[in-house]
Amino acid sequence: MIKIEEVTKKYPGMERPAVDKLSLNIEEGEICVFVGPSGCGKTTTLKMINLIIEPSGGKIFVNGENILEQNANELRKKIGYVIQKTGLFPHYSVFDNIAVVPNLLGWEEERVEKRVVELLKMMNLDPDENRNKFPKALSGGQSQRVGVARAMAADPPVMLMDEPFGAVDPITRNQLQNEFLKLQQKVKKTICFVTHDIDEAIKMGDKIAILDQGKLVQYDTPENILFNPANEFVEEFVGSDRSLKVLNLLRVTTVMRKNIKRIKEKAGIDEINKYFSHPEKNRILIENDENHVVGYLAKEEYHKISTAKGWNKAIRIFPTSLNKHNTLKDAMSDMLQHNIAALPVMDEEDKFMGIVSFRDIQSYIGEAYEENENEKELDENEVL
Amino acid sequence: MGVERLFVIIQEQGISLIQRHLYLVFVSLFFAIIIALPIGILVTRPPFNRKINQILSFLNTAQGVPSLAVVAIFLPLMGVGVRPAIFALSIYALLPIARNTVAAIKGLDPDVLEAAKGMGLSKKEVLLKVELPLATPIIVAGIQTATIFTVGTATIAHLIGAGGLGRLIFTGIAMNSPEFILAGSLMAAAIAITLDQLLGLFQRRVKRKFGG
Numbered sequence: 001m002i003k004i005e006e007v008t009k010k011y012p013g014m015e016r017p018a019v020d021k022l023s024l025n026i027e028e029g030e031i032c033v034f035v036g037p038s039g040c041g042k043t044t045t046l047k048m049i050n051l052i053i054e055p056s057g058g059k060i061f062v063n064g065e066n067i068l069e070q071n072a073n074e075l076r077k078k079i080g081y082v083i084q085k086t087g088l089f090p091h092y093s094v095f096d097n098i099a100v101v102p103n104l105l106g107w108e109e110e111r112v113e114k115r116v117v118e119l120l121k122m123m124n125l126d127p128d129e130n131r132n133k134f135p136k137a138l139s140g141g142q143s144q145r146v147g148v149a150r151a152m153a154a155d156p157p158v159m160l161m162d163e164p165f166g167a168v169d170p171i172t173r174n175q176l177q178n179e180f181l182k183l184q185q186k187v188k189k190t191i192c193f194v195t196h197d198i199d200e201a202i203k204m205g206d207k208i209a210i211l212d213q214g215k216l217v218q219y220d221t222p223e224n225i226l227f228n229p230a231n232e233f234v235e236e237f238v239g240s241d242r243s244l245k246v247l248n249l250l251r252v253t254t255v256m257r258k259n260i261k262r263i264k265e266k267a268g269i270d271e272i273n274k275y276f277s278h279p280e281k282n283r284i285l286i287e288n289d290e291n292h293v294v295g296y297l298a299k300e301e302y303h304k305i306s307t308a309k310g311w312n313k314a315i316r317i318f319p320t321s322l323n324k325h326n327t328l329k330d331a332m333s334d335m336l337q338h339n340i341a342a343l344p345v346m347d348e349e350d351k352f353m354g355i356v357s358f359r360d361i362q363s364y365i366g367e368a369y370e371e372n373e374n375e376k377e378l379d380e381n382e383v384l
Numbered sequence: 385m386g387v388e389r390l391f392v393i394i395q396e397q398g399i400s401l402i403q404r405h406l407y408l409v410f411v412s413l414f415f416a417i418i419i420a421l422p423i424g425i426l427v428t429r430p431p432f433n434r435k436i437n438q439i440l441s442f443l444n445t446a447q448g449v450p451s452l453a454v455v456a457i458f459l460p461l462m463g464v465g466v467r468p469a470i471f472a473l474s475i476y477a478l479l480p481i482a483r484n485t486v487a488a489i490k491g492l493d494p495d496v497l498e499a500a501k502g503m504g505l506s507k508k509e510v511l512l513k514v515e516l517p518l519a520t521p522i523i524v525a526g527i528q529t530a531t532i533f534t535v536g537t538a539t540i541a542h543l544i545g546a547g548g549l550g551r552l553i554f555t556g557i558a559m560n561s562p563e564f565i566l567a568g569s570l571m572a573a574a575i576a577i578t579l580d581q582l583l584g585l586f587q588r589r590v591k592r593k594f595g596g
């Protein structure tokens with residue numbers, strides 16, 4: 001979808017080029033993250049794709065067409081552009097900001113109206129509450145949401161995002177990242193995303209392009225960047241806590257176990273005794289009358305409680321649950337916070353999908369590094 | 385000095401002198417604005433924008449030339465009367481307007497301009513939809529400054545035969561009559577304050593309108 005061929009940019013008066021013979025392909029529907037130390041040429045590369053900066057050499061094709069042969073303004077209307085400080089027009093309302101490109105394209109009023117409202121909802125901004133606000137009345141996170149909505153207004157197939165979530169606090173950033181990934185699954189844009197934060201790169205990228213002094217050092221999937229760094233520079237840039245970063249990359253679904261024995265809260269002790277009589281079965285999931293998983297029961301705890309008091313006292317209630325978009329890092333962080341060794345994963349309708357345990361995460365990461373392979377079969381034993 | 389005499393002077397000559405004074409002020413401002421705006425915009429476009437700082441400091445320095453000198457410079461060139469007066473006043477008034485136009489556009493948030501460009505707005509669209517609206521509050525402030533200057537400077541226009549409130553002041557000086565001087569100054573000050581307030585009101589309104 002985007003093809004960069006031997007692209008070079010040399011600013012006047014600079015000794016070495018800011019971007020040096022860069023070549024790479026970005027597939028349709030993928031997020032390609034450009035990452036690297038400050039001054040490595042990320043922004044320059046990005047801005048050459050919408051001709052804000054003119055390349056000194058090389059070719060760039062967007063959708064098969066050489067951009068240098070196109071009218072820059074027409075090209076830019078087909079490429080969404082998001083920048084760190086948002087660049088929202090301070091004299092335009094939120095509505096008018098989002099409507100800029102549709103209006104330039106001469107859309108009818110009704111169509112613009114419908115689209116803006118749709119985008120505000122997509123960005124989790126209440127349309128009635130926010131459409132007439134001016135940018136200075138927005139929080140940092142809201143401004144970024146409007147900035148993304150504005151870039152997506154005319155549904156461009158390609159989007160360029162330069163540190164779009166760089167100016168907000170870490171919690172908001174995480175939220176914006178998650179929302180954006182969720183949205184991307186639906187809209188499948190081809191995206192060039194610039195960041196200097198390797199964690200963000202790993203989280204957001206289908207592919208990561210690591211740049212150093214204007215040169216492409218490695219262009220690969222996040223997994224390969226983490227498990228097979230091309231050279232010392234990449235290794236160092238990724239950091240010594242590579243295995244922790246893997247946690248940020250993998251979703252809970254990779255280590256989730258699905259078919260686990262469940263019993264009702266009101267089940268009789270015979271049923272439990274029978275299950276626990278098997279020496280390898282040490283944990284069991286507890287569900288309520290609505291088939292909703294509420295907690296688990298461990299063999300040791302169960303045996304400590306006297307039968308007279310009722311075995312329910314031994315149940316460990318799940319204090320929270322995960323969803324399938326959560327990363328292993330989210331899962332671990334929740335487990336540590338709630339001091340619990342496993343958590344359930346729930347789907348959108350709050351139905352039980354499976355269970356993720358501390359121990360499974362640990363062994364998965366350990367083995368992934370040893371064998372450098374990702375797929376594993378997990379059985380139902382010893383999960384919790 | 386007699387207060388009564390002061391009132392008589394104002395009553396007898398006030399209206400016609402104020403009319404002439406306002407005429408000089410408004411016509412000069414009109415020309416100043418229609419000349420200063422395009423100059424200010426042009427200066428912020430390439431290739432002139434490379435010299436933008438020099439141009440700004442020239443405009444500031446030029447403002448320091450005494451108004452009397454400006455009028456005097458044009459006297460031998462254009463003779464006496466209303467026209468040379470308006471010419472000199474316009475030149476004097478266009479300085480703050482041009483300066484503020486340049487400074488306002490130069491001071492715009494570069495991210496906003498880049499976003500505008502990145503969305504595919506043409507240069508003309510960027511100017512009309514983004515740069516000028518956002519610069520308007522500061523440009524209006526420049527017009528406000530120019531107005532006050534012009535109301536004051538226009539009193540000198542009498543020296544080259546253009547009339548206005550300067551007549552009272554200079555007559556007063558010639559006749560050693562404080563009532564005349566005071567009548568002229570009071571009326572000029574009243575005009576200046578009124579216009580300043582009106583423009584201040586307008587400036588605050590545009591500022592609010594443009595989300596400032």
Ligand SMILES: Nc1ncnc2c1ncn2[C@@H]1O[C@H](COP(=O)(O)OP(=O)(O)OP(=O)(O)O)[C@@H](O)[C@H]1O
Pocket residue numbers: 011012014018036037038039040041042043044045196
């Ligand atoms: N307009 C310019 N004129 C001259 N040099 C420039 C210009 N823009 C960028 N550079 C230089 O080109 C190099 C690459 O800049 P670029 O902005 O692409 O870096 P970056 O990777 O985006 O860095 P950062 O993470 O700090 O944003 C830097 O050395 C920078 O100083």
Ligand SMILES: [Mg+2]
Pocket residue numbers: 042043044
């Ligand atoms: Mg940058």
